[in-house]
Amino acid sequence: MKNSIQEEFIATVSHELRTPLTSIRGFSQTLLSSWDKINDEDKKKFIKIIEEQSQRLINLVENILSVSKSNAEIQVLKKVDVNSSIKKIFPLFIEQYKNHIFKLNLQNNLPPARLDEDKFQQVMTNLIDNAAKYSEEGKTVEIITKIQNNNILIQVKDSGVGIRKEDFDKIFKKFSRLENHLTSRTQGNGLGLYITKEIVEKMSGKISFTSEIGKGTVFEVVFPFYNEEEVLKCSHQS
Numbered sequence: 001m002k003n004s005i006q007e008e009f010i011a012t013v014s015h016e017l018r019t020p021l022t023s024i025r026g027f028s029q030t031l032l033s034s035w036d037k038i039n040d041e042d043k044k045k046f047i048k049i050i051e052e053q054s055q056r057l058i059n060l061v062e063n064i065l066s067v068s069k070s071n072a073e074i075q076v077l078k079k080v081d082v083n084s085s086i087k088k089i090f091p092l093f094i095e096q097y098k099n100h101i102f103k104l105n106l107q108n109n110l111p112p113a114r115l116d117e118d119k120f121q122q123v124m125t126n127l128i129d130n131a132a133k134y135s136e137e138g139k140t141v142e143i144i145t146k147i148q149n150n151n152i153l154i155q156v157k158d159s160g161v162g163i164r165k166e167d168f169d170k171i172f173k174k175f176s177r178l179e180n181h182l183t184s185r186t187q188g189n190g191l192g193l194y195i196t197k198e199i200v201e202k203m204s205g206k207i208s209f210t211s212e213i214g215k216g217t218v219f220e221v222v223f224p225f226y227n228e229e230e231v232l233k234c235s236h237q238s
Helices: 002-037 040-072 080-098 119-131 167-168 192-204 228-237
Strands: 076-080 101-106 114-117 140-148 151-158 206-214 217-225
Touching: 002 040, 076 119, 080 101, 080 114, 080 119, 080 140, 080 151, 114 119, 114 217, 119 140, 119 151, 119 192, 119 217, 192 206
Parallel strands: 101 140
Antiparallel strands: 076 114, 140 151, 151 217, 206 217
């Protein structure tokens, strides 16, 4: 069983690598062999494709490394101010998605959570980036924090295309990408949400979502409050 899973993983990775590599090689060969015959506009277009496909490869390699780490790495959990941590990465999305509307709705005096801050920011980056990528320009992405049942609840809401019910079970699977009219113009390899779920659960959290076609999607992440006694107990056990 384990071998078949590994073989399937390798086959899928090989396929994901082959597609951008083929594009890079093809357009590079065209530029090298026909440089003088290609007008400047097409040259820029071909180079842009090469750059985009190179970035796709980088993202894929980084995500594969993250999969390996998430399976093997023990998180170092510390006291983290969730609101402050979200605010640190928030400007990145405003700069990257200039035609979207981003809103922060963060509860004041939120207790700290027990997290690895770098990994937490990776989770938030994946969720916010997904919300923006699968929303039309001009749509709103909202990040909400609140207290819920002695936990910290974080919501990432979009007003995008939504997810069909028959696709719900694919969301957190490796290499799973949903088909919609925005998929073709967004770079992705179907590892982001799989990695996100792995990281959240490593930090004793839970992740879920609700969605409606044409109205958008809400991802929810729940983390326990930071508990000094529990941290000390865990450190003694390790």
